[in-house]
Amino acid sequence: MTKFKLAEFFSGPGGMGYGAGLSKIKDKKNIHSIEHAWASDYHQASCNTYEKNIKTKAMFCEKVENFFNLVDKKKIILPEFDCFAYGFPCNDFSNVGESLGIEGKFGPLYTYGVELINRYHPTWFVAENVGGMKSSNEGKTFLKILKDLESAGKGYNLTVHKYKFEDYGIPQARHRIIIVGIKKELNLKFKVPKPNYKIMTAKEALNNIPVNAYNNELTNNSKQVIERLKYIKPGKNAFNSEIPKHLQLNVKGAKISQIYRRLHPDKPSYTVTGSGGGGTHVYHWKENRALTNRERARLQTFPDNFIFTGSKEEVRKQIGMAVPVKGAKIIFDSILKTFAKIEYAYIKPNM
Numbered sequence: 001m002t003k004f005k006l007a008e009f010f011s012g013p014g015g016m017g018y019g020a021g022l023s024k025i026k027d028k029k030n031i032h033s034i035e036h037a038w039a040s041d042y043h044q045a046s047c048n049t050y051e052k053n054i055k056t057k058a059m060f061c062e063k064v065e066n067f068f069n070l071v072d073k074k075k076i077i078l079p080e081f082d083c084f085a086y087g088f089p090c091n092d093f094s095n096v097g098e099s100l101g102i103e104g105k106f107g108p109l110y111t112y113g114v115e116l117i118n119r120y121h122p123t124w125f126v127a128e129n130v131g132g133m134k135s136s137n138e139g140k141t142f143l144k145i146l147k148d149l150e151s152a153g154k155g156y157n158l159t160v161h162k163y164k165f166e167d168y169g170i171p172q173a174r175h176r177i178i179i180v181g182i183k184k185e186l187n188l189k190f191k192v193p194k195p196n197y198k199i200m201t202a203k204e205a206l207n208n209i210p211v212n213a214y215n216n217e218l219t220n221n222s223k224q225v226i227e228r229l230k231y232i233k234p235g236k237n238a239f240n241s242e243i244p245k246h247l248q249l250n251v252k253g254a255k256i257s258q259i260y261r262r263l264h265p266d267k268p269s270y271t272v273t274g275s276g277g278g279g280t281h282v283y284h285w286k287e288n289r290a291l292t293n294r295e296r297a298r299l300q301t302f303p304d305n306f307i308f309t310g311s312k313e314e315v316r317k318q319i320g321m322a323v324p325v326k327g328a329k330i331i332f333d334s335i336l337k338t339f340a341k342i343e344y345a346y347i348k349p350n351m
Contacts, residue, residue: 002032002339004123007078009064009086009113011039013049013308013318015300016085016128019328021054025336032336037081040067045310046318053306064112068119081120086113087128087323110145117152123186124156124335125149127179128323131162134177134351149181156181159190160351165327166268167195171205172299174271174324177351178331182338191346193334202285203265205298214307215315216294219281226288228260234285235264249279263291269299274320281316293319301326 006020017036025032036056041047047061057079062070070076088110110127117125127149134142150158158181165174180190209216221229224247232241238249238260249259259279263269265286272282281290282299291299293308293315301324308315337344 002030004032004034004083004336005037005079005081006034007037007081007084007116007120007122008039009041009067009084009116010088010109011041011050012043012046012087012322014039014054015302015322015325016087016126016328017050017054017056018302018306019323019325020085020332022325022329023332023336025333025340025342027340027342030340032340034083034332034336037079040064043314043318045308045314048309049307049318052309064109067112068115082123084113084116084120084122084125085128086126087321088113111148114148114152117149117156117181121153121183124180124182124190124339126331126335127181129177131175131177134162146179149179152181153183155184157184157189159192159349161192161349162351163192163327163331164195165324166199167197168193168327168330169196169198169200170268170301170324170327171200171202172269172272172324174327176323180331180335188338190335190338191344192349193330194345194347199268201266202263202269202299205269206291206295209294209298210304213294213304215297216292217312218292219290219312221289225260225278229262229283229288232260232262232283234262235267237261238279272296272299272320274317296320300324 008017011017017039020034021036023034036054038058038060039050039056040060040062042061042063044061047059051059060076071078113127136142146158146160150156158179160177160179162175162177166172182188182190228238228243228247231243232238237257258270260283261270262283263285269282273280282296283290293312296319297306300319300322308318334344
C-alpha cells in the first residue's frame with residue numbers, strides 16, 4: 001500500500017482535507033491513498049471543526065506568521081509528512097473588494113507555503129486560490145507566485161488550471177485556480193482531469209435534507225426581506241427584478257448581481273461566499289428565505305454527517321471559504337493516478 005502523508009496550511013474546516021481522505025486508487029498490485037499528518041489554521045472554530053471530522057495526528061491552531069518561529073523553538077513538533085496542500089487566503093485577490101494583491105494584508109501569505117516547501121521538499125503539493133489572482137497587479141503577482149513555487153525546494157513541475165467546478169458535477173459555479181506541483185526529479189507531470197459535464201442542479205443538491213440535520217437552523221429574515229423576496233424570481237436578484245419602490249435597495253455605485261439573488265432550481269448555485277452583509281446569504285428559489293448552513297454545505301458537497309462547530313456566522317464563514325469536498329477529491333484522485341501511472345481522461349491546462 002502506498003500512503004502519502006498530507007500536511008495543510010490554511011486548512012479551514014477541512015474541505016480539501018476531507019476530500020483527500022476520501023481519495024483511494026487501486027491498481028493491479030497496490031492501493032494508493034492519502035492520510036492526514038497535520039493541519040494548521042488560525043481560526044479556532046475552523047480548527048475545532050477539522051479535528052471533529054478528520055482524523056489527523058496534529059492540529060496547530062496558530063497564525064501562519066508565527067508558525068516557523070514556533071517550529072524552530074520546538075514548541076511545534078511536526079509529524080512526518082511527504083505532501084502538502086494549502087488554499088492561501090484569497091481576500092486580496094478576489095474580484096469583490098479592493099483587490100490589493102500581494103500588497104495587501106493577505107496576499108503575501110502564500111510565501112509561508114513556499115517556505116514550507118523549501119524546508120521540507122514534499123513530493124507534491126496543491127495550492128488553491130480565486131480566479132482573480134491571475135489579474136492582480138496586471139498579472140505580475142500571479143507570475144511571481146508561479147515562479148516562487150516552481151523554484152521552491154529542488155524545483156517542481158507545475159500544472160496550473162482554472163477549474164469550473166460546476167463542469168465536474170459540483171452543484172455550484174465556483175471557479176478556482178489550482179496549482180499542482182510535483183518534484184522535477186521524479187519526471188512526472190500532473191494532467192488536468194477532464195470534466196464530466198454532468199451538471200448537478202441546486203434542487204438536486206438540496207433534496208431530502210433531514211429536518212434534524214446538523215447546522216440546519218433557519219436564518220431569521222426580517223419582514224422586509226421576506227416581502228422583497230416575493231418579487232424576485234428564481235435566478236434573479238434585487239437589481240434585475242421589478243420591486244416596489246419602498247422595498248428597493250438604496251445602494252450607491254455598482255449593482256452587485258448576487259444581492260438577494262435567488263437560486264435557480266434547474267441550474268447549479270452561484271458561488272457560496274463566507275461573509276457579507278444583507279442579501280449575500282444565498283436565497284431559496286421557492287421559499288422566501290436565506291439558505292441554512294447545512295444547505296450551503298450541501299452546495300459545497302460536504303456530507304450531512306460533517307458537523308461544523310462555532311456560531312452560525314462562524315459556520316457560514318467556514319463553509320464559504322472551503323474547497324468543495326468532491327472537487328478536491330477529483331484532483332487528489334488524479335494525483336494518485338499520476339503516481340500510480342494509471343491513465344485517465346485529461347484536458348490541456350488553460351493557464
